[in-house]
Amino acid sequence: MSQDLFERFTKCAVSMLSVDASKVTPEARFKEDLDADSLDLVEFVMELESEFGIEVPEQELEGITTVGQAFDLIKAKAK
């Protein structure tokens, strides 16, 4: 289940951030490793919301800097 979710998460990252799937690892940092600025992240989160049928309020994104952190947030809501 978690594997399937991560694949869907990765698919969104690949299409919205134009990065190779192999770079989308839990340790990857959005800014430094995936070249994603704040507007990129807003668009990426909108795509995740649509993919998983969830809502992620802006304040919950504060402090999130890595793929792993973002995925945990999505996973908790996607149940």
Next chain:
Amino acid sequence: MQGAGHRVAVTGYGVVAPCGIGKQNFWKGLLGPGIVGAKTIEIADWDPQPFFANPKEARRADRVEQFALAAASEAFATSGDLPYERSRIGSIFGTGIGGLRTLEEQVITRVEKGERRVSPFLVPMMMANACGAAISMRYVLQGPAETICTACAAATHAIGYAARLVAWGRCDAVVTGGAESAATITAVAGFANMTALSSSGCSKPFDVARDGFVFGEGAAVFVLERYDLALARGATILAEVLGAASNADAHHITAPSPGGVGAMACMQQALDDAGLTVRDIKQINAHGTSTPLNDRAESEAVATLFGTPTPPVTSIKGVTGHPLGAAGALEAAAVLLSFEHELIPPTANTAKLGEDIACDIVYGAPRKWSPGPTISNNFGFGGHNGSLILTPVN
């Protein structure tokens, strides 16, 4: 505020248009058939990817900005690198509207899915200055970067102002031109309901049966440089900008002033700026939109100012349609190509001139000529007039 009086060279240009991508394809298109049976003419199968680092970057540029960057890429490939201080290279661009496609898409998204789904890139994609800003960023041009939005006169005004910045000595080079891609469903409906679009779907400037324009799109970008500096760096000089003018009818929001007096004054100012007389002009690239009012007023202005027979007059809008703010850019490119090929492209689709047209319109077939000073006109809703004079170099 006195200018330095520098001569202005054109050292590079690039074109993206429905009839051809790249300047030589564009030229072939200008000699080909005109548009029939269409209210709009758009670039088929446009692929922005070759002009961007990755799909993300391409997606974040509205189609109009994609065109501008594609044309800029060809322009810089022609001019070569500009070895000037970056603060002395400007980016002066023209567009009538800007990223209207993005705005229309996002309005639909907002209505269908709500405010939270509106793209964070809406604003930077729709803003009218996005094209010029993108060129300035990509090529690190840190001089003046300004966008002129005078409807269908925008690119002609931009090229004129860009040349002025070089002539004045403020810039060593300026990248300029215009782009448009605004034929959204809403915009087409707006133009159709004001009866500006051709009801027969055929652009035939100056024809007796002309009935409006066909909505086009495209971009052309030019590299202008101080003539002496371009020579010193060994650049190939393609043409010289001899003069430019800008004025206003102050008459009506859409209709030209009766008798084309505003257009006539604008052309006279451009001649004065260039230090030329009417006898020096060897070709007129007309605004020639194919609307009854524009073509009559422009023809009257040309015939009154130049006397009859007039210099040869052509309009490329039978082929390109009317790309609003990009019109003057595509037309300046057509003038440069007419220098190179020693041919004046014909006014496509035009078969029988209107009785109100007293000019020597080139139609039916291209005309051989000895290239010389050429004036290009554009007029915009709001009463904006622009004229530009280009000349070949020996």
